[in-house]
Amino acid sequence: MRSRVTHAVLLGLGALALVFAAGLAFVVGPRVNQLPYDLERTQTVAEAPNATFMQITNGQVAVNTGTLRSTITVSPDRAQTADLEGDLDGKAVVWVVGQEVVRTDTNDLVSAYSTALALDRKTGAALPWDKQWLDTGSDRQEVDYSGQIYKFPFGTEKKTYQIFDRDILATQPAVFVKTEEIEGLSTYQFTQEIRGGRQEVPADRLQILLGQLIPGATSGQIVYNNTRTVWVEPTTGQYIKVQEKQEKNLVADSGQSVRILDATFTYTDDTVASSADRASSNRQLLQIVTLWAPIGLAVLGLILIAIAIVLASRRGGRHSSPAAVASASSGPKPVKTSS
Structure with missing residues (x-):
């Protein structure tokens, strides 16, 4: 029994x-395998030593040199996420992201932006959302986000992805380059090349730049180049390291030009270490x-x-069946013979 x-x-x-x-x-x-609703606020810091950059102070435009520090803060907007409807409900999360760039010697603000966007919880790619916006300091404007921006998909593959660039407001391909170990983690390296991009700036601001940096010029544009390299932990899709080699030139229609940005921003060692630590914990989970x-x-x-x-099977082997027992007990009896 x-x-x-x-x-x-x-x-x-x-x-x-x-x-x-x-x-x-x-x-x-x-x-x-998707972005949580209760994501904690995160910050990443990148620095660009020996940078050439444009700075506007009290209406005066100058091109300076020094070290720049970029701080990007990502905060989940739980209220907006809860209000998502239709195809976005349960599929997307809303993030509010802000960036400040300061010069490290004076801590003066050089540039800043803030934005809100909806991200696919699985792929990390931007999704169409009628309430997304971008504010670069002049005014809040509508924007059509797409592609990867602040994160790659869970289960990132060795293939080409589209990364959205905020300066040209469009995606460009980021090609898989190689696998590289960073802080004990195996990462995928992707590189995006942007050449001859046109940065959209308000007309009144463009006239101020032309008037002070290229006197006599009446029209022009900002030409933008960037080599963006991202190192991604493939299981989580998290950025472990980011480097951007940015170059911007103010080009007048006359052909004259002034370099207004020449900087290589790279995640600081502390940011790389903390990013790797978070990715390692999430990957293990x-x-x-x-x-x-x-x-x-x-x-x-x-x-x-x-x-x-x-x-x-052992129990069946130890106990013979009733039929077998009966057969054995009722076998033929020995026949007695007379002597």
Whole structure:
């Protein structure tokens, strides 16, 4: 009787372990592989030593040199996320992002922007949303975001992705280059090349720049080049390191030009270390839920079922069937012969 109970318990536990393994792999796993609603506020810092940059102070335009520090802050907007409707409901999260660039010697503000956008929770790509906006300091304007901006997809692949550039308000391809180890993590390196881009600036501001930097010029444009390199942890899609080699020239229609930006921004060592630490923790959690826990439960379930089968076979071998016993006891009796 006890062996029958043990067999039933082991068989039930084994089946239950297999059910939980399947649930983790096919139900819980896909839900974990996406941006959470309760994301914590994060900051990344990049510096550009020996930079050439334009600075406007009290209406006066000057081209200066020095070290620049860029700080980008990402904050989830839970209220806006909760108000998403239609196809975005449950699929997207709303982030509010701000950047400030200061010169490190005086801490004076050089440039800033803020923006709100909706991101796909799985791919990290921007989604169409009628309430997205961009404010570069002059006024808040509508913007049509697309492609990757602040994050790559969960399960990033070795292929080309489209990264949105805020200066040209368009996407350009970022090509997979190689795998590189950073802070003990294997990362995918992607490079985006922007050449001859045109930065959109308000007409009145452009006239101020031309009037002070290229006197006599009546029209022109800002020509923008950037080599953007991102190192991505592929499981989480998080940026571990970012470098941007930016160049901007104010070009008058007469052909005259002035370099107004020449800077290479690179994540600071502290930012790289903290980014790697967050990505490592998130990757371990994802791997436990989506890989190791399902495998462990599946193996445990199969072992329990195998033990139950072995116990059942042994019990059957120890006890002969009633028919066999009856056959043995009713066999032919020896025949007596007369002497």
